Amino acid sequence: MSRSQAILTWREPEPLPRGLDAATHELTGRWRRRSAVGARLRHLAGQADDRALDFRELRDHDLRVRLLEFREQFRRGGSEGESVLLPALAALREAADRTLGLRPFVVQLQGVLALHRGYLAEMATGEGKTLTAALAAVLSGWTRRPLHILTVNDYLVERDARWLAPLYEFAAVSVGTVTGAMRPPDRRRGHAADITYTTGKELLADFLRDRLALAGTVNRHQRLIHSLRSPGESARREEQLVLRGLHSAIVDEADSILIDEAVTPLIISMPRPNEALCESARQAEKLAAELVAGTDYTVDARHREVRLTRDGEAHLAESCRDQVGLWRGAARREELIRQALTAREFFLRGKQYVVDGEKVVIVDEFTGRPMPQRSWRQGLHQAIEAKERVPLSDPAETIARMSFQKFFRCFHRLSGMTGTARESAGELWGLYQLPMVPILLNRPCIRALWPDQYFATESEKWSAIVDSIVQIHASGRPILAGTRSVHASEHLAGQLEKRGLEARVLNATRLADEAMIVAMAGEPSRITIATNMAGRGTDIRLGAGVAERGGLHVIATERHESGRVDRQLIGRAGRQGDPGSAQQFASAEDELVVRFLPAAMRSAFTRSPRQWGSILIRRAQAQAQRLAVRQRQSVLRADTWLDESLAFVPE
């Protein structure tokens, strides 16, 4: 297999349409999302289904031969592959049946077609998205163009690749994986395969590192010139590349990867000594210690910002009168102090980070996992270290940066799957030109949604949740309680313990364990507590006899900023037509309410939670979403501006 045929190619993303163009683009999106598309795909899937008998009677060997033929036809490209799409699909379905023991449903075939055509397939949890993606991946992998299947975490990367390997082997495509811990040679091998399982972050990081390795000759023409001018150097550079290029991507849980995680751009940084910065961080910490919240500065919880008052500014000017350098100018001085105050007000030990020996280690708020490799942006990390009085580490200096919004537009063909895409359909089209098509359920959902509960205080809420768990537990049904943070998980587990119940808390440091716990959450009488983010992509299969007792009960103990995440959690109950139920709890003291509702509304909530709860929670979520959309837009805008204005800098 020669690798030189396609070394790091990608599509140069076109600028996003503006003005009237944007309006036309928006209309095009609505047309592309029209309901007839789903019907058309369903019809085609039905035709593929009709051909099932052509392959059912074939012996394994003959089926392999047929698949090889299809592969050749696909590899030759163009219309030839398209003309045999339906029989190829039918053959793959048969192959899946034989290798995995799972026969894809017709709706899954519909999903495959949607992915193949570059749609975002909306498929409910438990409808077999992984297998759907695999079939579509084979169709794409046959062409030998780079295909990446992006999942949310490393565990799923490895699990899916391992699980589907027999199918891929049978269909004569190679499969590789790339996970966080891998070294470059392994990564290169992973990307060299026809189909590569990885996460969005890893892929983007590899992409950025490859571009860094090309050092100034990123552009195709520049590279050509460079390779003619200094072939040796050029070859050496290309040796270092990890990726073949970007062509197609199938994004699992597309909304969380394409939207939720796209708020912050990916940054590759390198520590670099900067004594001046460290010194100023220490100094700022000392000066900030003199300031008092309320009088010298105000704290804006919603925007996570600290503002100096006039008194504070005056106080600061007074303290800095004898200082030199940076501290002389008001703007710079106040910036440093604000950073120190932000570190003090919004970054709490045990919540956002832990101090491990003499190091500040960031903790992932949602999974509770320590992330020793991560650091906050330049200056902030040092400000937190100064606050904790540990030796300051070298500031991480950014060496490459790209937003996910831009990155995902670098694919020639992007497709995705998700359970909950509806409310983001517009944004997904606008940014990525990804039209959504809903895929019907294989079996109708019979999940019961119990009425939402609203409380004035958190303690009332927790005791109601505990009561509810005790009651349902008595019936022998398994319960999954989704929390917002690791803290909340532990709190709930403690409360349950007082009532004599044992709960499994997802707090493991290893992903595999986490997924195991989630997978076991369907056993009778089991109580599992997990953060909303934990164990995504893992199915909860019901244990023996659970279905008769009513299936899994899901409790959402706190509402997320995005209604989509709430629905993802609820969707864990009643998968694939199983029985199940779910209930959501919220209180006026929840972070969502505190951050996104004005004081007047909050007090209305506290006074009569039953009456106002539902409306206000919806409002707070809308508010949060608006803020998030704006953040994503500003990331994109900043990106666009930089690209346009710094075009003289080779990226």
Added chain:
Amino acid sequence: MEANSTFSESWHRVSGQHLALHPAVQVRRQMFRGERWYVLEHPFTNQFFRLRPVAYEFVARLHRDRTIDSVWRECLERFPAEAPGQEAVVRLLGQLYQANLLQYESATDTSALFQRHEKREQREFRARITNVMFFRIPLWDPDRFLVRSLGVIGWLFSPAGFLLWLAVIGLALKTVVDHWSAVRDQSQGILAPANLAWLYLAMVGLKTLHELGHGWLCRKYGGEVHTLGLMFMIFTPVPYVDVTSSWSFRSAWQRVLVGAGGMIVELFVAALATFIWARSGPGVVHSVAYNIMFIASVSTLVFNLNPLLRFDGYYILSDLCGLPNLGGRANQELRHLSEKHILGVRDSSSPARTGGEAAWLAGYGAVSGVYRVIVFAGVLFSVADRYMLLGVVMLAVCFVSWIVVPTGKFVTYLGSSPRLDRVRGRAIAVVATAVAALVLLLGVIPAPNHFQAPGIVEASQRSQVVCETAGKVLALSTLPGGLVRAGQPLLALTNRELSLELVSARAALAEVDARLHQALGEQAANYRPLEARRVALTNRLARLLSDQSAQIVTARHDGVWVVPASSELPGRWVARGTAVGWVINPGTHEFTATVSQADADRLFHSHWTRAGTPLPLDAAVSDLTARIRLRGEAGVVVPVRSIHIVPAERDTLPSAALGWQGGGELAPAKSDPHGLRSAESFFEVRADLPSDPGVRLVHGRSGRIRFDLPAEPYLQQWVRLFAQFLQRRYQL
């Protein structure tokens, strides 16, 4: 990402770059309002960039052998407090690149270069389309011409030249003063159709010289001038010249002179034209010279010198007070003020650096905004007067670009501008309250609704004193102004002819009587004809006798004997039927008002059914009230008890005092020399006056009546006014 934060996540993009200013870039120091600025100019592309000293310290250090990072660090060490942060540096470099002022080592992505070019062309095209009222077409590069011609006439732009200029202008002014009446008379014919072609030709020639004047001065101080073209100002082609290179002149006075260059040349030419005009007889030369004089003076004073429009005066003003980009920054300042104080944006920053500058900007922004609207509205309506369709198109364009687009932009801004993130609730509340208050105030709350009409006081009982017979006025039996009773003699006429006729008639009658007696005896056949003749003579005598008695003119009713020209009357011959004066009963008066058609509508709208009969203005019966103020005694309000609307259009004024010729306010018809017919027909409304009005009611006294109609929201009133305006002006 804050604009002035010290560290930037994008720093890696530029930190290792070796950048420098393009070698051709010229840097000049300028002072604005006592502050130092640096202007970068790229002579090839005519792009400019203005820098603060701190930014300049950074830019000046850029060199191909140094990385951006090392330059930045040096700046930070030297000016720790003021040096720009990384974020600011990234932004600055981006802007310099966009302005084509940077030189960079890597061969850029050529496609990006083309993309940028394409984008700029698109932007310029869009600007051209949206600025259709000032469409520009570049035609010619006058630089070489200017250089060469300066060799010939350059000496004129010197102190000596200035003295010469002053002398010429002074002489021309004297000439104008000397011929002032001729100047004034000819100005009435300036817009006559026959003159229009000359006017236009003169204007084009003059304006070309005007533009060359800018060019010459700009070239003289070293600025290159590369574009001369046609600008379609409101669809009228006029020349323009691009002297943006003068922006980089160090001295503000040089920039002012370039701005004034057009007017200097134009006034000079106008002065020469004045001499020609004064020394030529009527003819084409005379007429063209006059046109040149006219355009140079009027257009210079009204347009070029006016800083509120974007003509020369604007640039002169902005250079004089050291406020470059005055208009743009004035708008920014207004926006800042409203954001800060009305919408509550806390970190909105003013474009002004000092309080004085802020005051200048805000004041200029407000005044020029209002002025622009007025001027454009005027232009719009005058275009619509001539070319209805064009006017409608322009109105549509203006409506979209001034009302629809800004409203849309404002709504988007209010709904989604990140600047309002923290205060969106308040901002929306404030704007919604303001809009609601406005709607309430204008559209819902009834506002006083009234109009006024001129009119005169007339006595209800009055009669014209008419001489029923011809004769010479012998004497006024009663002095004019005195009270007379019914039947009292007013004046006596004398008519010798009448006396003679009377004598002859009597004699003829006697003769006929005699012949009748004779006929009774002798010629019975003659009796009947004589009888008939006697009857005729008797009649004639009776008529003559009545004429004789009519020589004593008497009052028909009690009243005051009023004679307009009493002193001229005695001895004057008056023909039969001549009115010599009035007898006016001073007891009761009424007020006759002339209500214009536009206002009559409002009156009729609610009162038409009762028109024709007296309409009591009683609170019980009518919601209409009226009061009168008489001229000279406007402090006294005369209440009106009832009015009487004459239900027909009239065009004869009740008194000449109401027309222009009598000092009134109604335009008279051109055909009527007496000024008694109005140009526009009106409705007559008679109002009864109370017996004790508090003012002296004299017949013929003029005043104004004010009708107070039921209150009506302003919006409704304005819509009607506008509709009437359109109807009157464009027959819509």
